[in-house]
Amino acid sequence: MVFNDPLQAINPAGMGSAEVSRREFIRLAGLGGSLVVALSVIPGRVSALAPKNDRSAALNTYVEIASDGQITILAPNPEVGQGVKTSLPMIVAEELDANWNDVVIENAPIDAERFGRQFAGGSTAIPMRWDELRTMGAIARHVLLQAAGQQLNVPIEQLSTQYSIITHAPSGRSVSYGDVAQQAAKLALPKPENVPLKTPDQYRLLGKRITGFDNHAIVTGQPLFGIDTVVPDMLYATYVKCPQIGGKAVSANLEELKKRPGVRHAFIMDGTVDIAYFNPGGVDMYSGVAIVADSTWQALDARQYLKVEWDTSKASTDSWSALVEQANAIADAAGAVEVEHKGNVVKALNSSSTRRRSQYTYGYISHAQMEPQNCVAAWNSNGTIEVWAPTQTPQSAVASLAQVLGIEENKITLHQIRAGGGFGRRLDNDYVREAALISREVNAPVKLQWTREDDMSYDCFRPGGFYALEAGLDSKGKLLAWDNHSIAVSADGKKPNSSAGHWKTDFPGQMLKHFRHTQTLLISKTPTGPLRAPVSNTYAFAEQSFLHELSDAVGRDHVEFLVDALGEPKWIDKGNIRSLNTTRAIEVIRAVAKRAGWGKKMPQDRALGLAFYFSHAGHIAEIADVSVDTSKKVTVHKMWVVADIGPIVNLSGAENQCEGSVIDGIGVMMSQSITMTNGRIDQQNFHQYPLLRVNKRPEIDVHFVKSDYTPTGIGEPALPPVAPAICNAIYTINGERIREMPLSNLGYSI
Amino acid sequence: MSKITINNKDVDLSGVDPNTPLLWALRDTLGLVGTKFGCGIAQCGACTVLMNGQAIRSCQARIGQIKDANITTIEGLADDEGKLTPLQQAWIDHDVPQCGYCQAGQIMSATALLNKNANPSKDDIDAAMSGNICRCGTYTRIVAAIESAAAQSNGGDAS
Numbered sequence: 001m002v003f004n005d006p007l008q009a010i011n012p013a014g015m016g017s018a019e020v021s022r023r024e025f026i027r028l029a030g031l032g033g034s035l036v037v038a039l040s041v042i043p044g045r046v047s048a049l050a051p052k053n054d055r056s057a058a059l060n061t062y063v064e065i066a067s068d069g070q071i072t073i074l075a076p077n078p079e080v081g082q083g084v085k086t087s088l089p090m091i092v093a094e095e096l097d098a099n100w101n102d103v104v105i106e107n108a109p110i111d112a113e114r115f116g117r118q119f120a121g122g123s124t125a126i127p128m129r130w131d132e133l134r135t136m137g138a139i140a141r142h143v144l145l146q147a148a149g150q151q152l153n154v155p156i157e158q159l160s161t162q163y164s165i166i167t168h169a170p171s172g173r174s175v176s177y178g179d180v181a182q183q184a185a186k187l188a189l190p191k192p193e194n195v196p197l198k199t200p201d202q203y204r205l206l207g208k209r210i211t212g213f214d215n216h217a218i219v220t221g222q223p224l225f226g227i228d229t230v231v232p233d234m235l236y237a238t239y240v241k242c243p244q245i246g247g248k249a250v251s252a253n254l255e256e257l258k259k260r261p262g263v264r265h266a267f268i269m270d271g272t273v274d275i276a277y278f279n280p281g282g283v284d285m286y287s288g289v290a291i292v293a294d295s296t297w298q299a300l301d302a303r304q305y306l307k308v309e310w311d312t313s314k315a316s317t318d319s320w321s322a323l324v325e326q327a328n329a330i331a332d333a334a335g336a337v338e339v340e341h342k343g344n345v346v347k348a349l350n351s352s353s354t355r356r357r358s359q360y361t362y363g364y365i366s367h368a369q370m371e372p373q374n375c376v377a378a379w380n381s382n383g384t385i386e387v388w389a390p391t392q393t394p395q396s397a398v399a400s401l402a403q404v405l406g407i408e409e410n411k412i413t414l415h416q417i418r419a420g421g422g423f424g425r426r427l428d429n430d431y432v433r434e435a436a437l438i439s440r441e442v443n444a445p446v447k448l449q450w451t452r453e454d455d456m457s458y459d460c461f462r463p464g465g466f467y468a469l470e471a472g473l474d475s476k477g478k479l480l481a482w483d484n485h486s487i488a489v490s491a492d493g494k495k496p497n498s499s500a501g502h503w504k505t506d507f508p509g510q511m512l513k514h515f516r517h518t519q520t521l522l523i524s525k526t527p528t529g530p531l532r533a534p535v536s537n538t539y540a541f542a543e544q545s546f547l548h549e550l551s552d553a554v555g556r557d558h559v560e561f562l563v564d565a566l567g568e569p570k571w572i573d574k575g576n577i578r579s580l581n582t583t584r585a586i587e588v589i590r591a592v593a594k595r596a597g598w599g600k601k602m603p604q605d606r607a608l609g610l611a612f613y614f615s616h617a618g619h620i621a622e623i624a625d626v627s628v629d630t631s632k633k634v635t636v637h638k639m640w641v642v643a644d645i646g647p648i649v650n651l652s653g654a655e656n657q658c659e660g661s662v663i664d665g666i667g668v669m670m671s672q673s674i675t676m677t678n679g680r681i682d683q684q685n686f687h688q689y690p691l692l693r694v695n696k697r698p699e700i701d702v703h704f705v706k707s708d709y710t711p712t713g714i715g716e717p718a719l720p721p722v723a724p725a726i727c728n729a730i731y732t733i734n735g736e737r738i739r740e741m742p743l744s745n746l747g748y749s750i
Numbered sequence: 751m752s753k754i755t756i757n758n759k760d761v762d763l764s765g766v767d768p769n770t771p772l773l774w775a776l777r778d779t780l781g782l783v784g785t786k787f788g789c790g791i792a793q794c795g796a797c798t799v800l801m802n803g804q805a806i807r808s809c810q811a812r813i814g815q816i817k818d819a820n821i822t823t824i825e826g827l828a829d830d831e832g833k834l835t836p837l838q839q840a841w842i843d844h845d846v847p848q849c850g851y852c853q854a855g856q857i858m859s860a861t862a863l864l865n866k867n868a869n870p871s872k873d874d875i876d877a878a879m880s881g882n883i884c885r886c887g888t889y890t891r892i893v894a895a896i897e898s899a900a901a902q903s904n905g906g907d908a909s
Contacts, residue, residue, distance in 0.1 A: 081849025081886050211845040218850040219838040219857060221784015221824030225850075228783040236778065261767055296787075297767070297774035370788055370796060370851040370885045420786070420851025421885050452789040652845040656888065660848055663887025686793035686883065695876035697889040 057185035059140040061114050062092055062133065069164060069178035071098050074108040076129065078120040078392055079214070080369075080422030082715035083653035086213045088129055090649055094205045095137025095198060098177070099163035105213045107416050110394045118416070120392040121427055121530070123616035123713030126649060127577065130711060138195040140184075147183035148175050162204075200647055200708060209652035214418065226390025226417045227449070229376040234445040235264060237438050238299040240306060241288040241458055244679040245526060246275040246315035248287040252308040257291060260305060262298030265442050266291050269434075272404070274314040277491065278460045278498040278529035280396035280428050283404045286458070290438045296449050316525035316679030320363065320464065326522050327487045331359045331468040335485040335518030340504060343514035348481035352472025354553050360542035361740040364464040364674040366689060367531055371420025372455045375435035378445035384411040385436055390419035392426040400429050401436050424530040428460050456689060457681045460529025461674055463489050463500040467542040472514075477554030479565050481514035489524035496521060499534035506580035507543075507614065511567045526676055532664065533716040536615040540720030541669070541727070541741060544611040548728040549737060558610050558728070559593045577617040577646070577710050584644045585614060587705055588621040592642035595703060596623040605629060606637075609729025611721035617710075618717030619644040622662075625698075626729035632748045636666055636698040636726060641718055646711030648704050658702040658718040665722025667692030671744040696750050754819055756780065757826030768814025773797045775813050776823060784824035784854045788883070795882030798855035799823050805862035805878075824854035827861065836902045837861055840895040848886035856882045860896045869904055870896065 058064040064072040073092050079085035089105045092098075108115050117128070141161060148166040149156040152173055160167050167174040200206075217224050242249070249268045257266040271287035289308055293299040349355055376388040385405065391397050394416045402409045419426055435448035450458075466487035472480045488501030501519055509515040531537065551561035566582040566589075573579035589612050593599075596608055606627035613620060625638040641658045648654050671690045675682045683689040727738040730748075740746055754761055756776070766775055776782040776799070785808055788796030792807040799808045800822040828834050834842075837860055847853045856879065863870055863878035870878070875896050884892065 081847075081851075083848070209845065211842050212847055212850075214850060215842045215845065215847055218847050218853050219824075219834065219841045220828055220832075221782070221854050223783050225786075227787065230781065230783075295770075295774060295778040297770045297778065301767075301769070368885060370786075370794070370849065370883070372787065419849065421849040423885075449787075452791075452794075656845065656848055656891070659890050660887035663889060664885075667887075685791055686789050687791065691883045691885060692887070692889075693883065694879045694889040694892060697887075697893075700890055 057181040059143055059181070059184060060136055060189060062136045063096065063140040065177050065181035067178050067181065069102050069176050070104055071096070071102045071164065071177065072104045072106060075105050076108040076115040077118055077125045078394060078416050078419065080120050080392055080419040080426060082120060082125070082422070082657065082713065083212065083650060084120065084125045085418070086210060087650040087653055088125060088133060089213070090205055090210060091130065091133040092137040094203055095134045096141045097161040097163070097204070100205055100210065102164050110398065110414050110416060112395055118395055120422055121424070123618070123716045126711050126713045127617060134197050135192045135195065138197055139189055139192065142190050142195050143184040143187045144177055144180055146187050147180035150183065151175060151180055207648045207651055210650050211652065224418050225371055225420050226376070226388060227371055227374045227420070229388040229417065229447065231376060231378055231445045234376065234447055235292050235294065235442065236296045236299050237290055237292045237435070237446045237448045238303050238451070239288050239290050239434050239438065239448060240303060240308065241286045241454070242310045242312065242315060243457065244310070244312050244315045245458070245681070246286070246679065247310035247312040248274070248314070249289050250309045250311050252289050252306060257302050257306060260298070260302035262294040263302045264292050264294065266302070267441060269437060269441070275316060275491070275525055275527060276430055277527050278428050280393040281399040283400065283433070285404065285430065285433050285437070290441070292438065292442050292446060296447070299449070300451065316676070318524050318526045318676045318679050320675040323464065323489065323522055323524060324361065327361070327466040330520055331466060331485065331487065333485070334483070335487070335520040337519050338516065339519050340509065340515070340517040342509070343481070343512070345481050345483045345514045345516040348514035349470060349472040349483065352480055353475040354473040354477070355470070356549055356553055357468065357470040358546055358549060358737070358739055359466060359468045360545065361466050362464055362538045362541060363742060364526065365462045365531065365668055365672045366456050366459045366674050366683070367423045367425035368456070368689065368691060369419070369421030369423055369425050372452055373431035373450040374448060375432045376445065376447045377435040377439035379436065379439040379443060381443060383407055384413070385439070386413045387432060387436060388415045388417050389429070389432045390417050390426060391429055391432060392419070392422045392424070393429060397429040397432045400433060404433050405436060405440065423532045424534065425459065428529055452686070453684045456684055460498065460527050462531035462534070462537070463497055463528040465489060465500055465538065467502065467539065469542060469546045471546065471550055473550060473554055477556045477561070479508065479512065479550065482508050482512055484517045485520065486517065487520045487522060489526070489528065490521035491523070491525050493521055493523055497524065497528040499528055499530045501535070502539055503535050505539070506572045508565060510572050510580070511565065525679070533615055533719045536613060536720040540611065540613040540615070541723040544613060544721065544724030545727050545738065548724070548731065552731070559589060559598055562589055562610070562612060577712060580614045581619065584619040584707070585612060588612065588619050588642045588644050591703065591705055592621040592623050592640050595642065595701060596625070596640045598623065605733055607729045607732035609725045609727065609732060611724035611728060613717070613720040615720055616717040617645070617712035618714060620717050620721055622721040622725045624725040624729045626726055626733065628730055628733045634670065634726070634730065634743070634748055634750045636750070638699040638701065639722070639725070640701045640703070642703045642705065643714065643718060644705045644707045645714050645717070646707050646709040649711060654704065654714045655702045657714045659700045661718035662700050662722055663692050663697060665719050666696070666698070666726065666750070669723035669726065669741050669743060670748065670750045671742050673742050673745065754813070754816055754821060756782070756821045757823060763813050766813060768812060770813050771809050772799070772811040772813055772816065772821070773808040776808060782823050782825050786851055786854055788852065793883070794852070795859060796852050796855040798858040798882065800858060800862055803862065803865055805859045824858060827857070835861070837864060837895065837899040840899040840902070844891045844895040844898065846888050846891040846895050848888055852882060852884045856884065856892055860892070864896070864900060864903070869900055
């Protein structure tokens with residue numbers, strides 16, 4: 001059985017589901033780096049999201065306009081809460097001069113030829129799509145103008161557009177986009193270079209606050225997420241892996257389980273590896289026991305009666321406390337391997353007037369996205385499979401499934417579906433592989449549902465680790481030399497695990513004559529992976545706290561010290577927005593200081609703390625207004641966020657990401673910690689892994705500086721400065737330098 | 751089994767194991783998937799529904815133990831014509847969601863609050879909403895939306 005229509009598939013089997021006809025897209029348009037010529041009229045197009053239209057015209061890969069004026073824009077990248085389902089189509093709509101009220105957004109199909117790389121990661125969707133989507137909007141507008149010119153028999157130079165209307169000012173006549181869309185679709189597309197793009201002062205939509213396109217469906221509880229997917233004759237599965245990571249299922253009471261109510265199948269899967277490391281397009285899969293039943297609850301209920309014999313001979317025996325002991329023993333020396341060295345750090349440190357060395361420690365954390373991993377897979381006996389996956393990397397998921405199932409990629413239809421949070425966890429596709437293999441085994445459509453405990457035990461965790469930082473300053477308190485010994489976890493002792501250790505950064509290495517980065521690897525089998533602003537989310541804590549230590553050691557104001565450390569105006573790799581631009585950096589630092597009233601007198605036991613960090617092409621400075629009482633209870637009263645991320649696409653979405661980053665950052669730094677004992681994850685659910693609650697939220701002030709650089713995404717870069725800003729404030733209050741996250745390990749609470 | 755009314759419709763769950771949590775009966779049996787699974791142990795609030803007007807965690811309520819209850823889920827808030835409640839509309843106006851997964855639970859907890867306290871203080875809101883986790887951190891907007899909906903209702907009362 002094949003389910004081609006994702007809209008049909010996510011309609012619930014029971015109450016209130018609207019009838020949806022199968023859509024017949026005949027889109028000849030493709031996109032492989034260049035724009036496409038072929039256009040197609042779509043007869044009888046019917047969509048669940050839209051009223052029926054008799055006729056509708058596809059103007060290019062992204063834009064389709066119906067005769068009643070409805071404009072459908074495809075959203076090419078997965079929506080995981082970062083807002084791209086709304087913001088990417090806004091870019092098209094701006095250049096199209098569309099009335100946003102006319103716009104309907106649909107998820108694009110997974111198709112590399114037409115849409116290039118479709119993924120959600122690294123805050124890259126906006127910068128990667130910026131030129132492409134503006135051009136798509138402008139091209140569509142151009143053919144509409146041409147069609148209108150023909151219809152009105154006037155030169156297109158005399159036409160103007162606004163809110164989906166084309167006006168001929170000399171005669172006062174106007175036509176709507178819907179009026180001319182059919183004709184426009186027959187015209188040859190212009191070359192992109194012949195279509196002018198707007199200048200920022202002409203924007204009507206970009207930079208405004210636009211509510212998320214899916215918000216109505218969200219607030220009315222409509223089926224929307226991966227977990228909401230229902231297909232006919234679907235069974236429900238749970239997959240039980242060894243509590244000690246990497247243990248293999250040898251035997252289980254499968255026959256007993258099959259007698260439990262509703263249970264159809266119970267079987268062992270061998271897996272492909274002992275421990276599945278982060279590899280979105282790979283085949284890594286753990287051994288375990290699948291239980292497949294008529295409902296989620298029946299599968300979960302049967303699971304309580306499961307007894308498994310596990311072979312743990314090759315399982316993880318990791319212990320967080322043992323890693324800490326090992327790291328503490330070596331942190332005072334340089335690392336085993338020199339990763340980067342310029343000048344002579346040892347000599348420069350020895351000749352410094354002031355010298356400081358500090359070790360920073362950060363624990364493992366879990367992604368804890370709200371929607372536990374799930375995936376619907378429908379294997380067909382003809383060797384094809386259809387999959388509904390809330391993944392950040394749908395194209396990697398297809399590549400992965402092709403390998404693990406041993407079929408061609410063209411036998412796989414994968415639908416991208418809104419995910420209830422990503423944060424990097426859904427970059428990997430381990431749960432997609434599990435669902436597909438279970439579906440094939442039982443030869444039926446299956447929804448695999450992880451429990452929260454599965455999710456927290458079998459994460460690709462943000463790795464814990466250590467940075468020992470040393471710096472030397474001259475007699476005027478100016479930074480001279482910087483030495484970083486990063487101590488990182490590694491499964492093989494050869495390279496750091498995913499997202500562990502330290503990556504090369506522009507600051508402060510590019511500003512100093514003497515800079516060194518050495519590294520030591522500690523053996524650890526616990527799987528790791530990227531988590532929102534990977535590496536930056538820990539290194540910023542160490543670097544920006546340490547810089548405050550240094551400014552304090554030489555008695556300099558933190559703002560002035562930081563600005564001085566950034567040095568002369570310089571764009572490290574001019575033209576590359578992913579390299580540090582000190583002019584932009586200093587501007588956001590100065591701006592946040594001004595907004596927060598840096599230097600003002602603060603009440604007793606209360607202080608401001610500052611941090612700056614550059615990551616994901618975002619220059620972000622933050623100031624925290626914090627108080628701490630004698631019992632180490634922390635209150636974050638207010639956070640100021642000033643960001644330079646280029647022109648803002650959706651102001652509401654961008655502000656929301658900054659606000660969320662602050663909340664996320666506080667929750668992580670204060671109390672989130674994943675530890676392991678003999679290979680088992682000690683935390684299983686939210687009672688042991690506290691996320692920040694509403695009553696602990698600070699007031700948050702977000703400001704974007706006006707900027708004409710190429711824009712970047714803001715899903716990640718506002719997170720890294722949060723922890724050091726708060727820790728720097730705490731030091732100013734009570735003189736205790738925080739060198740470990742989470743702070744709950746040091747007796748602090750919020 | 752006693753009678754259960756969900757969104758003003760009598761439902762028949764006689765074929766379902768009475769130990770089944772209401773959450774899974776809603777989602778798998780009735781196709782009301784707006785109520786979300788987050789933790790399964792009443793820690794996150796994603797599964798919040800109203801039972802006789804009170805906010806409850808549907809992952810903890812076994813259907814066999816529900817007696818003569820009137821359940822309201824997120825799907826049952828808007829009226830038959832699809833008109834949203836002021837709270838739902840405020841949620842859209844304030845662009846509260848990021849990923850959106852927890853928001854049904856948040857809205858149900860906020861609905862229960864406003865039903866018994868039309869003019870909640872910030873402390874009242876904090877107390878009522880602290881059982882609902884938003885991993886994306888949309889709390890500022892959640893509070894703003896609740897205050898905005900309350901102000902609108904109170905304005906209506908005063909006129």
